[in-house]
Amino acid sequence: MELTVKxxxxxxxxxxxxxxxDRYAYNKHxxxxxxxxxxxxxxxxxxxxxxxxxxxxxxxxxxxxTFLLECQEKWLKTITEIVNKPTVKWFTQNAxxxxxxxxxxxxxxxxxxxxxxxxxxxxxxxxxxxxxxxxKTFEDCIILSSxxxxxxxxxxxxxxxxxxxxxxxxxxxxxxxxxxGTFYLMTDALAEWFINEKENAIxxxxxxxxxxxxxxxxxxxxxxxxxxNDDSAxxxxxxxxxxxxxxxxxxxxxxxxxQLSEKQNIEIxxxxxxxxQKKEIEKKELQRIEEEENSKVGENEISEELExxxxxxxxxxxxxxxxxxxVNNLKETExxxxxxxxxxxxxxxxxxxxxxxxxxxxxxxxxxxxVKVGIFxxxxxxxxEKETKEIEPKQENSESxxxxxxxxxNTSKTEPIKDIKQxxxxxxxxxxxxxxxxxxx
Amino acid sequence: xQVFTTQNPGYIIFVLDQSCSMGQxxxxxxxxxxxxxxxxxxxxxxxxxxxxxxxxxxDRIFISIIGYGANNDLYIDEIRSDxxxxxxxxxxxxxxxxxxxxxGGGGLVExxxxxxxxxxxTYNKRNVTNSGKGMEYCINLINQFQRKHIGSTPIIxxxxxxxxxxxxxxxxxxxxxxxxxxxVINTLLSQNSLNEFPNILDTLESGFQESIFYESSSYIPxxxxxxxxxxxxxxxxxxxxxxxxxxxxxxxxxxxx
Numbered sequence: 001m002e003l004t005v006k007x008x009x010x011x012x013x014x015x016x017x018x019x020x021x022d023r024y025a026y027n028k029h030x031x032x033x034x035x036x037x038x039x040x041x042x043x044x045x046x047x048x049x050x051x052x053x054x055x056x057x058x059x060x061x062x063x064x065x066t067f068l069l070e071c072q073e074k075w076l077k078t079i080t081e082i083v084n085k086p087t088v089k090w091f092t093q094n095a096x097x098x099x100x101x102x103x104x105x106x107x108x109x110x111x112x113x114x115x116x117x118x119x120x121x122x123x124x125x126x127x128x129x130x131x132x133x134x135x136k137t138f139e140d141c142i143i144l145s146s147x148x149x150x151x152x153x154x155x156x157x158x159x160x161x162x163x164x165x166x167x168x169x170x171x172x173x174x175x176x177x178x179x180x181g182t183f184y185l186m187t188d189a190l191a192e193w194f195i196n197e198k199e200n201a202i203x204x205x206x207x208x209x210x211x212x213x214x215x216x217x218x219x220x221x222x223x224x225x226x227x228x229n230d231d232s233a234x235x236x237x238x239x240x241x242x243x244x245x246x247x248x249x250x251x252x253x254x255x256x257x258x259q260l261s262e263k264q265n266i267e268i269x270x271x272x273x274x275x276x277q278k279k280e281i282e283k284k285e286l287q288r289i290e291e292e293e294n295s296k297v298g299e300n301e302i303s304e305e306l307e308x309x310x311x312x313x314x315x316x317x318x319x320x321x322x323x324x325x326x327v328n329n330l331k332e333t334e335x336x337x338x339x340x341x342x343x344x345x346x347x348x349x350x351x352x353x354x355x356x357x358x359x360x361x362x363x364x365x366x367x368x369x370x371v372k373v374g375i376f377x378x379x380x381x382x383x384x385e386k387e388t389k390e391i392e393p394k395q396e397n398s399e400s401x402x403x404x405x406x407x408x409x410n411t412s413k414t415e416p417i418k419d420i421k422q423x424x425x426x427x428x429x430x431x432x433x434x435x436x437x438x439x440x441x
Numbered sequence: 442x443q444v445f446t447t448q449n450p451g452y453i454i455f456v457l458d459q460s461c462s463m464g465q466x467x468x469x470x471x472x473x474x475x476x477x478x479x480x481x482x483x484x485x486x487x488x489x490x491x492x493x494x495x496x497x498x499x500d501r502i503f504i505s506i507i508g509y510g511a512n513n514d515l516y517i518d519e520i521r522s523d524x525x526x527x528x529x530x531x532x533x534x535x536x537x538x539x540x541x542x543x544x545g546g547g548g549l550v551e552x553x554x555x556x557x558x559x560x561x562x563t564y565n566k567r568n569v570t571n572s573g574k575g576m577e578y579c580i581n582l583i584n585q586f587q588r589k590h591i592g593s594t595p596i597i598x599x600x601x602x603x604x605x606x607x608x609x610x611x612x613x614x615x616x617x618x619x620x621x622x623x624x625v626i627n628t629l630l631s632q633n634s635l636n637e638f639p640n641i642l643d644t645l646e647s648g649f650q651e652s653i654f655y656e657s658s659s660y661i662p663x664x665x666x667x668x669x670x671x672x673x674x675x676x677x678x679x680x681x682x683x684x685x686x687x688x689x690x691x692x693x694x695x696x697x698x
Contacts, residue, residue, distance in 0.1 A: 014448030019494065044495035082496065090535055090555040091489050092496055097552045098542055156671055229444055437505060437522040438585040 007254035008214035017261035022233035027057035031111035037187040039103035048102030101163035124157040127191035133180040138198035189230035452595040460510025462603025463564035473602035500524040509575040532557035570603040573610025615657035638680035
């Protein structure tokens with residue numbers, strides 16, 4: 001008899017292989033195969049699923065009770081080590097203290113070489129399908145699961161629990177004579193798709209040659225929403241020449257979740273490195289542009305600075321400040337400029353000294369009431385006018401708000417609804433944080 | 442409801458009444474305000490527990506906590522907005538409480554539990570219940586969220602201890618929210634306890650004020666009915682998400698199996 005084993009696995013869309021809580025295993029010596037789906041809402045489900053599938057295939061014969069107890073011990077040991085780390089998170093510690101269990105569905109299959117028989121058991125919404133080579137319709141398939149008819153896939157499957165003797169549901173068993181055909185062991189999302197697609201599904205599965213084909217198929221079917229976005233795993237065991245004695249394994253391609261995860265991590269690191277490099281280049285380019293712009297802006301800043309000082313001084317003149325104070329202010333401006341870029345500051349200082357002279361003259365002219373200065377002031381006043389126009393509605397609002405706030409503070413809950421209806425409904429004020437929230441999306 | 446994943450995350454906005462009505466005494470010597478914060482803290486804690494694989498919390502949900510009535514009648518306080526793992530990693534503080542849990546053999550055993558605090562209770566005794574403003578504020582947030590996560594169904598959980606003084610605004614904005622693939626739940630802390638989700642207005646205490654909440658709430662999504670049933674709720678046809686039950690929100694979420 002010839003057996004060909006294929007196994008493929010993937011996580012939910014956009015999640016990592018390391019997040020996947022589905023597991024499968026097989027053992028060529030004992031001719032055992034298993035698959036399990038760790039319930040994602042439970043505590044460390046992937047360890048639990050892993051111990052169930054590994055422990056099951058590791059020995060030719062194992063008592064049910066011993067099997068579960070050994071898996072539970074292994075799981076508890078691993079979890080205790082994690083929880084005892086000083087960096088343990090509060091939610092991990094809480095779940096551990098509460099004795100939160102890991103839960104997982106399970107399907108186990110074993111071939112008996114001498115007897116030319118197979119036996120399988122299932123708990124939860126992981127499924128076994130056997131499709132005989134001479135199948136005419138999908139109804140000829142053997143379907144094994146502990147799910148009762150009508151089969152509804154939900155988030156409440158039967159399971160094995162990692163703590164206590166509890167397990168939800170009853171295991172279903174099935175056995176038969178080995179014949180040519182294919183066994184499919186799969187977790188819930190794929191099983192649901194398989195049941196819905198029937199013969200069509202078998203045709204699609206048969207063309208997968210490797211993990212890449214499988215992942216491509218998963219992406220496509222998720223896109224069309226024929227396949228649920230859940231962790232997905234499948235173990236395909238093809239039986240050929242069943243009548244011949246002995247069991248020979250040929251052309252097995254079984255993906256290893258840890259290798260896939262490692263490969264993915266390397267790719268992620270590579271991508272992160274590329275992004276970091278790209279960012280670095282962009283940063284340098286931005287710095288260069290900024291420096292260029294700064295050198296241009298520096299000149300403008302000085303003239304703006306001077307304009308401000310002149311404006312200030314004009315006000316000071318109005319307030320009967322002395323020319324001495326004005327000069328002192330100019331000195332202050334000069335010293336502030338010194339704190340800027342040294343080269344720019346040097347330029348600024350030179351310009352300020354010239355400007356100082358000009359300003360003194362300008363102030364003198366203001367005192368003399370010359371029209372030239374009047375033009376300067378008008379220029380700045382025009383800008384102020386624009387600003388004032390923009391601010392005006394806000395001022396109106398704030399006035400009305402003030403009134404309303406006053407009204408509101410006097411309004412009690414027991415006020416008649418009639419009065420409330422008459423009030424205008426002011427728009428809720430949004431703070432700047434709103435932008436911060438949407439940025440986080 | 443669709444399955445929430447890290448690529449297709451859900452969004453829940455808690456719109457929290459922090460006005461004068463929340464100062465009313467409630468149960469166990471707590472005020473409504475204290476009870477509401479406890480509800481939010483517990484819900485987020487529950488969401489963290491449902492979305493962690495042991496050590497790592499998946500960002501399958503984005504949470505905003507919006508308050509109205511605390512500082513000024515017109516202002517909305519954005520108390521906190523983050524993905525779930527951020528909440529898990531940085532609560533305001535962690536308080537230690539003693540809790541009795543099953544020992545697995547039919548008895549009870551006392552354990553120490555770390556209770557994360559994400560929000561502290563607060564209310565302003567001078568401010569009125571402007572729920573409409575809270576709902577209005579959500580519209581921009583959910584629009585932005587749905588623009589980025591097309592097809593998502595944000596959930597707005599309004600938690601209040603009083604009746605909206607700007608009820609027209611409240612109904613208007615709630616309707617706008619409900620109409621576009623979003624869900625509005627009204628958690629009424631001042632109501633007498635409801636044993637079921639109302640499918641007709643008569644189930645609620647009669648009165649104009651109750652009809653405001655009934656009108657503003659969404660119908661229970663078909664896909665969530667199974668989940669509610671599993672938790673012992675008898676969901677009638679056309680039942681609406683008006684509740685006094687603080688635990689009902691988590692049943693609306695589907696994070697896959």
